[in-house]
Amino acid sequence: xxxxxxxxxxxxxxxxxxxxxxxxxxxxxxxxxxxxxxxxxxxxxxxxxxxxxxxxxxxxxxxxxxxxxxxxxxxxxxxxxxxxxxxxxxxxxxxxxxxxxxxxxxxxxxxxxxxxxxxxxxxxxxxxxxxxxxxxxxxxxxxxxxxxxxxxxxxxxxxxxxxxxxxxxxxxxxxxxxxxxxxxxxxxxxxxxxxxxxxxxxxxxxxxxxxxxxxxxxxxx
Numbered sequence: 001x002x003x004x005x006x007x008x009x010x011x012x013x014x015x016x017x018x019x020x021x022x023x024x025x026x027x028x029x030x031x032x033x034x035x036x037x038x039x040x041x042x043x044x045x046x047x048x049x050x051x052x053x054x055x056x057x058x059x060x061x062x063x064x065x066x067x068x069x070x071x072x073x074x075x076x077x078x079x080x081x082x083x084x085x086x087x088x089x090x091x092x093x094x095x096x097x098x099x100x101x102x103x104x105x106x107x108x109x110x111x112x113x114x115x116x117x118x119x120x121x122x123x124x125x126x127x128x129x130x131x132x133x134x135x136x137x138x139x140x141x142x143x144x145x146x147x148x149x150x151x152x153x154x155x156x157x158x159x160x161x162x163x164x165x166x167x168x169x170x171x172x173x174x175x176x177x178x179x180x181x182x183x184x185x186x187x188x189x190x191x192x193x194x195x196x197x198x199x200x201x202x203x204x205x206x207x208x209x210x211x212x213x214x215x216x217x218x219x220x221x
Contacts, residue, residue, distance in 0.1 A: 030071070031072075032049050032050075032072065035050065035051070037049055037050035037056045037072065038050065038055055039056070039070040039071055039072050040067070040071055040072070040073075041058065041070060042068055042069055042097040043060060043061055043067060043097040044058040044059060044060055044061060044067065044096075045058065045059055045067060045073050045074060045075060045076045046058060046071075047059040056072075060096065064078065064094060065077060065078055066079060066095060066096055066097060066098060066099055067096075067097070068097055068098055077099070079094030079099055079100045080094070080099050080100040080102060080116060081100070082100060082102035084105065086118070086119045087104055087108040088102040088103065088105065088117060088119070088120055089102070089103060089105050091103035099116065100116075101116060102116055102117045102118070103138060104117060105120065107122055107123055108120040108121060108122050108138075109121065109123060109136055109137060109140055109141055110138060113139070117138075123136035123141055123142045124136070124141050124142045124144065125142070125155060126142065126144035126153075126155040126156070127144070127155055128152075128153060128154055128155050128177075128178040129146065129147055129152070129153060129177035130146055130153060131144070131145060131147055131153050131156065131157045131158045132144060132156060132157065133145040146177075147177055152176060152177050152178055152179055152180055153177070153178070154178070159180070161180055161181045162175070162181045162183060163181075164181055164183035164184075167183060168186060169183035169185055169186060170183065170184045170185075170186055171183060
């Protein structure tokens with residue numbers, strides 16, 4: 001009794017497996033309405049499915065569409081568009097058997113990459129006080145780093161602060177990480193320091209002359 005019970009349970013499963021094996025299509029076929037039809041070649045689509053008397057009828061893909069592998073599609077796939085507003089341009093045009101290949105615009109890098117770049121954004125700019133450690137590529141953003149001490153930058157590369165003393169000049173403003181040291185010529189500074197002395201000397205001379213003239217005037221009277 002148990003044997004018959006087990007057989008009654010297994011028979012439906014066995015029947016399903018047999019049907020699936022019979023109905024399964026090989027790699028060069030596709031299934032439609034329970035039938036296995038030959039696939040169309042890359043660059044083509046199914047125009048009419050096969051039946052018991054005729055094979056699959058295929059047609060070439062229209063312009064701006066493609067199929068890249070044997071298929072059972074009734075419609076070809078639309079070619080990708082490399083949209084400049086997404087930072088993209090065409091690297092390889094679409095053909096009947098391959099999709100458009102996009103690449104980032106110059107100065108951009110891809111941020112959405114599967115089999116094709118879908119979106120790119122502009123490389124980052126390094127801030128003043130930083131330098132470009134690694135240039136950006138089409139797959140990677142720019143890498144920035146901070147300038148070392150005693151140097152400055154406009155965001156491209158670092159320069160050492162000017163050493164005013166080594167140039168025989170005076171430092172009037174220390175450099176920062178974004179600006180250079182400001183220097184002034186010593187000769188000019190020396191002349192500026194002499195101006196007040198000259199003014200006082202001239203004034204003193206004028207006063208002496210006035211006093212002498214007054215004394216001479218009194219003696220004459």
